[in-house]
Amino acid sequence: MIRRILAIIWLSTILAVAAAAPLLTVYDPVQPAGGALESPSAIHPLGTDNLGRDVFSRLVYGSRMSLVMAGMAGAIAVVFGSLLGSWSAVSRRQVDAVLTWSGNVLLSIPGLLLAMLFVASLGTGALTVTLAVGISAVPGYMRVARTLMKQIRQEEYILAAEAIGASSLRIAWRHIIPNARPRLQVLATTQLAWSFVNTTTLSFLGFAGDPSTPEWGAMLNTGRGFLLQAPHLALIPGLAISLTILALHALGTTSRSHTTI
Amino acid sequence: MIRTNQPSALPILLILLTALILTACQSSGITPEGLVYGLTLTPSGLDPHLNASSELGIPLSSVYDTLIFRDPETGEFVPGLAQRWQVSDDGCRYTFFLREDVIFHDGTPFNANAVAANLDYIVDPDHRSQKAVFMLGPYAGWSIPDPNTIVIHLTEPFSPLLDSLSQVYLGMASPLALETWGPAEYQFHQVGTGPYRFIEYIPNDHIILERNPDYAWSPSIYNSQTASVERITFRFFTDSATRAYALETGQVDVLGEIPTTEALRLSQLDEFELFTIPIPGIPFQFIFNTEHEPTDEASIREALIQALDREFIVSTVFMDTSPIAQGPLTANLLPPTASTTFPAYDPDAAIRVLTAAGWDRSSQSGDLSRGEIPFVLTVIVPPWGSAPDVAQLMAAAWQELGIDVVIKLVPGFGSLLEAQRSGDYHLIAMNDFGSDPNVITSYYASDGLYNWSGYSSPDMDQLLVEAVLSSPDGEQRLAIYREIAFLVQDEALIIPIRDYVNLVIANQRVDGLHFSSQGWFPYLIDVRLNS
Amino acid sequence: MVPISYRRSSQFLISIARRLFESLLTAWAAVTFTFLALRMSAGDPVGVLLSRGLASPADADALRIQLGLNRPLATQYVDFLSGLPGGDLGQSLYTSRPVADIILEQLPYTLALAGLALVITLVLSVFLGIGAAWWQRKPVGRMLQSVSGTAIALPVIFVGTLVLWAFRAIVTSGFLHLPPTGFQLFIPALVLGFSNSGGIAWTLQAGIQENMQAPFFLAARARGVRNGLPLLWHALKPALPPAVSLFALEASFLFTGTVVTETIFARPGLGRLLVQSILDGDFPVAQGLVVVAAFVYTVSLGLADICSYFLDPRIGREV
Secondary structure (H helix, E strand, O other), X not given: OHHHHHHHHHHHHHHHHHHOHHHHOOOOOOOEOOOOOOOOOOOOOOOEOOOOEEHHHHHXXXXXXXXXXXXXXXXXXXXXXXXXXXXXXXXXXXXXXXXXXXXXXXXXXXXHHHHHXXXXXXXXXXXXXXXXXXXXXXXXXXXXXXXXXXXXXXXHHHHHHHHOOOOHHHHHHHHXXXXXXXXXXXXXXXXXXXXXXXXXXXXXXXXXXXXXXXXXXXXXXXXXXXXXXXXXXXXXXXXHHHHHHXXXXXXXXXXXXXXXX | OOOOOOOOHHHHHHHHHHHHHXXXXXXXXXXXXXXXXXXXXXXXXXXXXXXXXXOOHHHHOOOOXXXXXXXXXXXXXXXXXXXEEEEOOOOOEEEEEEOOOOEOOOOOEOOHHHHHHHHHHHHOHHHOOOOHHHXXXXXXXXXXXXXXXXXXXXXXXXXXXXXXXXXXXXXXXXXXXXXXXXXXXXXXXXXXXXXXXXXXXXXXXEEXXXXXXXXXXXXXXXXXXXXXXXXXXXXXXXXXXXXXXXXXXXXXXXXXXXXXXXXXXXXXXXXXXXXXXXXXXXXXXXXXXXXXXXXXOHHHHHHHHHOOOHHXXXXXXXXXXXXXXXXXXXXXXXXXXXXXXXXXXXXXXXXXXXXXXXXXXXXXXXXXXXXXXXXEEEEEEOOOOOHHHHHHHHHHHHHOOOOEEEEXXXXXXXXXXXXXXXXXXXXXXEEEEOOXXXXXXXXXXXXXXXXXXXXXXXXXXXXXXXXXXXXXXXXXXXXXXXXXXXXXXXXXXXXXXXXXXXXXXXXXXXXXXXXXXXXXXXXXXXXXXXX | OOOOOHHHHHHHHHHHHHHHHHHHXXXXXXXXXXXXXXXXXXXXXHHHHHHOOOOOHHHHHHHHHHHOOOOOHHHHHHXXXXXXXXXXXXXXXXXXXXXXXXXXXXXXXXXXXXXXHXXXXXXXXXXXXXXXXXXXXXXXXXXXXXXXXXXXXXXHHHHHHHHHHHHHHHHHOOOOOOOOHHHHHHHHHHHHHHHHHHHHHHHHHHHHHHHHHOHHHHHHHHHOOOXXXXXXHHHHHHHHHHHHHHHHHHHHHHHHHHHHHHHHOOOOOHHHHHHHHHHHOOHHHHHHHHHHHHHHHHHHHHHHHHHHHHHOHHHHOOO
């Protein structure tokens, strides 16, 4: 319980920070503001990076990039995954089979690899990374959504609706989706956590292109070149990433069961 | 009773454990006794006659000997495979009198025919040499008056020729090996006369050299007659962030291109020694594209230079290890003068020029634009030499003026060339090496291979031709290059950043390491290992 | 527990065959998808040509012909597919060497890393999972549970960087003077093994705890099964199937983990090869790697499904 409260506090904090970035920072995240690799001090609470840029400013602005990328990727996965999964669950056996099989095909390529495949096709850059992570997560989410939908479909009120002749679309919209929503939400939070991991990992590996725009994964990558001189350069964005993922997981899992997507 | 073992995991586990054991046995075989030397770029080909990478010269300079060698301290040419040489009065015939006691690693004898075979291999148009053929200049063929003398013919004088012949790209390979393997396969089976034999090359993985026990013709610039280390393994470390780690954990004994702050840190430790090797040639710079708006106007280019505090950029990224570049050639090739020095940092002057040209900042976004057109700069940057860091600082400075800067990181040399080909850039980063100022020719000649600025001028072409006609070490030649440098500065064709310095760290096992005139290539024959 | 009935052996063989066929079909589709995805983007490998010093259109044509890029896509696809059973995965754009050779060269490094990581995962997840369940109400148990949760959540990029930092700090402080090669394999394997162990540990723990509430468990206690290991075994045994499936799953997903670990710890291997080939645009190599990964995953999942039938015949009816 305490976990969930802490998680909510952390997530609201970084969302607020991302939104209010210009108000919180004195220095431009892209401009050198001091000497290189300075330790945290009064002027620069988190020190400066290897080009003299204020780390705190970069962290704050970086939250925008990281959260937007992960959020959009997660949204793509959840929205399209739910839609496709629901559609698959309520439609004719052949359609269901085709969709399920397609999903399995894509699932046979591990998630990060699939995302890298899309990046290889679409080119590097923040946008393509976001799309790649989102699309590569759709099959997994679709499968989970479909299973959920099928379970709900067996429940009695659905059978009743079918008995009186309601169309499958109406059933899906008025009955299945509203009832699935709470469970899907929980899964969505976990999915968001995985999207966050994958977007920051791809950014870390250098697929996100532009090096000056601050982003947590990229900052972690740059920071590891200076681990012994200025460990804070890597550890601070790394910690930010990890706390966010922990928070999302804490919200997404119930105390006993655990589902990996 | 049901089976309660886990068969699904068991086969996987068994396979992986077996693989683990086999690999452990195998990797102890891969780990060599001897020296481990690090390489930082993977060249697309390893044949020095055909490929241009500086990286290949690091191992291969010890596999091949050249006709002459160049003293890294004095710049003088000393005998190598040629005991002495003569240049004709008209500068078009170079006669080399060869040693008679030299044998290739495959046992075949070195003689004038061997030299001829090498020259033919280099100039063969089907082989598409990327560097060696250009180093021969106005080459017109060879003649062999007797079995151990060869004459190289030129159509015009070419002062860089001796320097060219002292480099690994014109190293002497066994004609039998060249014939047997052909241009595609030879890189995997190289045979020279040098202090080390070429054993194996697995691209992206390793190169293995072994000591040549028969080596007995070492030039005066080597400190030893024969090599000391039995075996040298070259491994690739393309990720700059992990190079210090590789040194710390003993994965490699010598590694260059160490990021500045890490090199300085390691040099403080007893276990490591830092070598700061200046690389003469084309300094690390950004080349303007004069065929793309708005960098097609010289005044704009100059303004962009003035907007940069290049001193600050160089000192931030390179600390004191690299001097700021003052022109199109490094200071050790062409000492700068007042007339060739590039404009200093003057942001106000930059703004004045931009405003006068019609570029205003919109009150809303702060972006610079002329009418409807925003000022956007596309900068192409490779990953080596801290280039991305420099680019970011440049972008930050220009963004202060309201210019929108797009940095395009390209992962390798091939993609750098491709990006340049597309023409879709305003600035592109480049650096090159060479111990003769002639290396500048292909950058500014109208038909030059690396003329990425798109600049074409008959005056410049004339100067470049004159420069190679003059005698190698005349003051006259330097004066011509100074004129060239002035033109480059006057037209603001480049933004010079730093004279390239390679930071090499060697651990305490290594003694006697020193480098050639080109800076990149170690003389491995003199390296000794303490245990 | 019901012994397997060999009366249904023909039915059993049919379902195995069907399962294998499905696996192969899925693998084929994944391979085709990979082929199309990369060919769509590859276009003309101009960069490759230029980096090899081939500038003229004639040279470009020659290389295109050599690589087979001038033929229609369908022909290239058929060639690619027909080469697969023989182990021909095409040629690298940059070095013209067979992709299969390149992959085989890097394979031992990744196998060593993944193999050791798998062993560590096994050990850690068993310890964490069983420990957290057995001592579930004690602080020790809760701590072990937190460790599992952390292992699931913490991304490899951070765990790896953290461990790298600690390792380098120790090495350079002179405390551990130039460690033997073994450490260079063990440390990254530890990172990878730890990251993968969380999920399995959690599943094991949840399963055991659930079983401890079940009637059969209370019956066992009532029967007088001794407290301690024998009793634990009763709760553990039925919890194994999902954990084992997850383990098989993780084993084939290990490849993904090696991508990051090899990058951070400067180790050669397939993961690093994949990153480099994508950044370089060497699409035959990238394609070969993904194809191999997809194939391995599909086949091992198929095998795991078949084998899990032995563990619990009830599953078989749903196959």
